Amino acid sequence: MTIIIDSKAFDPWKVLDDYQQNMPHLEGQYGATAVFVGTMRDFNEGDNVSEMFLEHYPGMTERHLENICKLATGEYQLLESLVVHRVGAIKPNEPIVLVAVWTAHRKQAFEACREIMEDLKSKAPFWKKEQLKDGQDRWVKKNTNGY
Amino acid sequence: MTIIIDSKAFDPWKVLDDYQQNMPHLEGQYGATAVFVGTMRDFNEGDNVSEMFLEHYPGMTERHLENICKLATGEYQLLESLVVHRVGAIKPNEPIVLVAVWTAHRKQAFEACREIMEDLKSKAPFWKKEQLKDGQDRWVKKNTNGY
Amino acid sequence: MSIEVKFFASMRDLIGDDCEIGSETLKEHTISTVDDIWDHCARGKTRPENVLIAVNMNYVDGKALVKEGDEVAFFPPVTGG
């Protein structure tokens, strides 16, 4: 189980490649890997967005992400899990979040990945401020429901 | 929309990296990517499995995978989709299948990825023959339900 | 023109190689449905209940009609992914 909060841009496929190479003890055990990547779009609620700033609550954010992954690990028998989340200034087309889980069977992988993502969206203290193309900025007021 | 059936081993993260680099027209449009990777385990139904052989029905398999992706594209407004499936001899810890979809919003990505995977498991003509550690081989009789 | 009949995976182990049914045979044996094809090619073997059938790569059931030029396939439940 690994939680990374980072202000640097990351390549989700490179991160997954590296992470999986450090799982030799799980070779032959996992039959299913489910991954979600959230990427910054250049439009939201009908407006063009040129940049975004992601604030978080240092300490609380890490703790809640850890709790979310621990709960999912028990409920879905996760063999491994990885969450990476950007903070700070983000440009369109850059990944914001990566959630990956490894399980024996696919049902658990699909459900755990989605549940971690939804819990993150509703409980992990992150806040987005969008900078619009016209120069204005605004806090995103609420998340969309993912179910 | 791309369907690949290949007898060579593939690295899912490398494949995704390459594929996404050829999607410049979609930059800033997709907010969600959902990925599933099915990997060969070294045990199944209580037995140690040393190798697997994957047979398919050339022509029909491609066609049904295309149909599955086309249906999902309409139902879930997929911006892009990719399915890669191994055939032939496969060793434990090698990826068997990769399903990836790109959408504006996460709900569609999660649901489409899972639905494509379930449809593939129930409709795409592939058959697994397992070679057990004790030298015997056997056809896998049926798939587990993923819901 | 003839009908090409294919067997895959455990169905091939059960029945044997693909079989081709020529025009003459089709007429002589009044083969008009998938069920007729099985009876002709399966050499007395009982068809497993869960067998899947495709005509020209589309799923059909045993009552489906076949005609010259068709490709018919019998196979067990699929187990890919």
Add this chain to the structure above:
Amino acid sequence: MSIEVKFFASMRDLIGDDCEIGSETLKEHTISTVDDIWDHCARGKTRPENVLIAVNMNYVDGKALVKEGDEVAFFPPVTGG
């Protein structure tokens, strides 16, 4: 010992910087719940209905008791991911 009060995102724009409530002030103003903390630090601002509250990084509601040494945070609905 004191209570540290933090505001995040739009809540910081609304209220201003973090505030620290010392022992003396806590006693003088009989501050014992999160609601009391808001009234003391928010300078008359109405608390938005959907505000989230954490004490020592755990979610609580306005009736939650606070004590010296606690860290209290007010923030809007989270919007990460």
